[in-house]
Amino acid sequence: MQLVLYREMGRDLSAVRPAWLASIDEISLFLFFFGAVLTYASTAALAAGMGTAGWLRPSHKRVYVGLCLFALVGVGVRIVEALSSPRASLWGFDHVYALPGFVLMIPAVPWIMPCLLGFVLLHRAGAQAPGGS
Helix, strand or coil, rough: CCHHHHHHHHHHHCCCCHHHHHHHHHHHHHHHHHHHHHHHHHHHHHHHHHHHHHCCCCCHHHHHHHHHHHHHHHHHHHHHCCCCCCCCCCCCCHHHHHHHHHHCCCEEEEHHHHHHHHHHHHHHHHHHCCCCC
């Protein structure tokens, strides 16, 4: 969605942005918020489940769940700031307390935690395989 928006803006910088492009921008931001929240929440649930199953040490489980909950709080603060008023910046941030949420919503950042859990599972699978370390 944003590709369409920015390509249209790049064609004619002096043109007024059509209303439908602004709507696409707002819809994509809400989808982005939802995706980040869902990723952090599901990663926390996965880490808790892996800890319960004994695939993660209790201390590692607490660290993963704690980091995911911190990320959820940061993203939540960013969402509240973006939706606080009609003049609030949707894509940027206006206050320094929203900076962690802004950073935690960079597209690759929410995927780091599930990726690290995948590395843990691969390491465990390799250690349990015959001849594994």
